[in-house]
Ligand SMILES: Cc1cc2nc3c(=O)[nH]c(=O)nc-3n(C[C@H](O)[C@H](O)[C@H](O)COP(=O)(O)O)c2cc1C
């Protein structure tokens with residue numbers, strides 16, 4: 001997969017294009033990408049994605065923009081897995097935000113991306129004030145020589161699949177529902193860094209995952225599987241929270257105790273898959289009480305995986 005930064009860079013052949021932020025690359029995105037790939041194969045042109053960095057919502061309202069479902073790296077990996085041939089990551093800045101719909105079509109889609117066929121989601125809007133819509137694209141397509149297709153709503157059990165729906169499910173602790181919408185478990189990836197070395201003193205050393213962002217769409221204690229370094233589908237108990245038992249005002253931590261494992265994980269890159277929420281984080285009166293709680297969490301993790309064998313097939317698919 002080729003990656004371009006900005007539309008003026010090196011796009012030299014016509015393409016089948018889709019535009020969007022693809023946060024989380026959920027089942028709706030995957031359905032759209034499958035159609036882009038099929039059309040690209042039919043026309044013998046590269047399947048191409050145009051996305052924006054930062055996300056327009058982060059640009060316009062950085063304080064209220066929702067947490068991302070995945071990092072840029074993971075998004076690129078998922079798009080590649082979905083058969084995308086090239087992706088253009090367009091910096092979203094003041095100039096770009098100010099383009100009106102007509103200029104966006106001419107400068108970005110026609111001159112920049114050389115679009116031949118454009119596939120969009122049913123709610124796609126673009127240009128200054130979000131004035132551009134499907135009709136505007138069709139009309140421009142007739143003028144500039146590209147076709148436009150809108151994809152219908154992708155649903156799971158009657159619910160529209162969307163990044164916000166995934167976010168809401170995660171926030172509400174409905175992890176299995178988020179998995180259904182994503183088509184695979186929610187993942188956090190990162191390098192293992194040093195913590196405060198308290199974990200080992202209470203019998204539960206935890207691999208601390210270094211996070212770039214300080215917000216995540218979920219919090220609490222979870223049944224997870226972990227891959228990376230020496231681990232393959234290892235079962236663990238993960239905590240996303242602020243460790244109120246240790247002190248007030250600590251930074252957000254993602255950490256995981258891996259069951260039936262001992263070894264050195266510092267410096268490894270781990271992928272943690274979230275299958276089920278066990279409980280919310282709590283402030284305990286002592287380290288002994290915290291230790292007992294984590295011990296019970298581990299029992300609950302074992303019990304959950306023992307009674308949910310369906311995770312095995314998903315694990316095989318996405319392991
Ligand atoms: C399964 C699990 C559950 C946890 N639950 C809580 C909790 O409810 N409250 C809390 O303050 N910390 C909780 N923690 C975080 C511990 O406080 C943390 O692992 C400990 O401080 C060790 O930190 P260290 O890695 O810096 O040594 C939990 C950790 C794990 C792995």
Ligand SMILES: Nc1ncnc2c1ncn2[C@@H]1O[C@H](COP(=O)(O)OP(=O)(O)O)[C@@H](O)[C@H]1O
Nearest residue numbers: 194195196197199200205206207258264265266
């Ligand atoms: N079962 C395990 N689960 C997670 N990490 C483990 C485990 N066994 C050993 N480790 C190692 O111990 C480290 C965590 O120990 P801990 O005392 O919590 O220190 P830190 O505060 O630096 O995370 C991990 O980063 C990893 O290298």
